[in-house]
Amino acid sequence: xxxxxxxPPFAPASESWDSYLARFDCYLQANELTAVSxxxxxxxxxxxxxxxxxxxxxxxxxPEAVQATPWDTIQEKLRNHYxxxxxxxxxxxxxxxxxxxxxxxxxxxxxxxxxxxxxxEFRDLDDALMDRIVCGVxxxxxxxxxxxKPDLTLQKAIEEAVASEAAERSAQEIRKxxxxxxxxxxxxxxxxxASSDEASSSEDDDVHQTKRERRKFxxxxxxxxxxxxxxxxxxxxxxxxxxxxxxxxxxxxxxxKDACGDGT
Numbered sequence: 001x002x003x004x005x006x007x008p009p010f011a012p013a014s015e016s017w018d019s020y021l022a023r024f025d026c027y028l029q030a031n032e033l034t035a036v037s038x039x040x041x042x043x044x045x046x047x048x049x050x051x052x053x054x055x056x057x058x059x060x061x062x063p064e065a066v067q068a069t070p071w072d073t074i075q076e077k078l079r080n081h082y083x084x085x086x087x088x089x090x091x092x093x094x095x096x097x098x099x100x101x102x103x104x105x106x107x108x109x110x111x112x113x114x115x116x117x118x119x120x121e122f123r124d125l126d127d128a129l130m131d132r133i134v135c136g137v138x139x140x141x142x143x144x145x146x147x148x149k150p151d152l153t154l155q156k157a158i159e160e161a162v163a164s165e166a167a168e169r170s171a172q173e174i175r176k177x178x179x180x181x182x183x184x185x186x187x188x189x190x191x192x193x194a195s196s197d198e199a200s201s202s203e204d205d206d207v208h209q210t211k212r213e214r215r216k217f218x219x220x221x222x223x224x225x226x227x228x229x230x231x232x233x234x235x236x237x238x239x240x241x242x243x244x245x246x247x248x249x250x251x252x253x254x255x256x257k258d259a260c261g262d263g264t
Contacts, residue, residue, distance in 0.1 A: 009050025010082075017082035021075070024048070042071040056081060091119040095128070099136040106161040109136070130154040137161060139168075230254065 007027045010020045024045060028034045033044065046054055046066065054066070060077040061069040095116045100109045113132050122128040134146045134157060142164045146157055227234050230241045246254055 007048045009048070010053045011050075012052075012082060017079055021079075038071040042069075042074060043067070045071075045074070053078070086119050088119065088121050091116070095120050095132065098132065100138045102138065106133075106137070106158065106165050109133070110158060126154040130157050133157050133161065139164060228254065 007024060010017070025034075027048075028036075028041065028044070033040075036044075046057065049057075057074055057078060058066045060081060061074065066074065095113065098113060098116050100106070104112075110129070110133065113129055113136075117125060117128060120128070130152065133154075134143060134152070137143050137146075139161075142161060145164075146152060146160060149156065149160075227239045230239055232239065242253060244254070245252055
């Protein structure tokens, strides 16, 4: 049988020692090498583990030559070096403080809890996982529903959490798909509309004001007097509206709107 792709070297920064050893066992299985002698397994491992692990193994078994050291001894020394067994109390402390992170799915959270429980030595792992899921989920509404179930099990807790997570995703997708349609709908704008008489009066005021300003400018430029009663270019004594009644203030003596309050 042709050999498969060689096993990549061990990278302590990105992989645990137990994980690498498990991958080494899988490599042996894939290449039908599980039944070979321990000496050959030692040779395969030292050839594949990478220069860093090889030098570490040499240092740990010195002064004995690494290639002559029993395979079980090499495994034990490397495990103690790369993965010393943590305190059970410390491991449980980390487990009980592991909450669901923002954006972390319930499945990923459950997997992380299982990894955190590896050195906790729980008598009932399922109960410990169920308790931590209920206490550690971010969704407060989901947490209340789980707490309200008297016969809750780990499997039921995971199923409820996964269903709640899927429902929330669906609701978000519905809201997103509805947003563009709502954005395109015209928003009613309410304006206060003046009555036709008020609008007409306002327009007339603007027109009269413009005319008065134009006349004032023309009179000033020509040095002509401005009549206070009608705004004309003549003196007040010559104004033919001296006895007229103002339609705005009902007083006598002017018709110009800006004369209201001044004329008599």
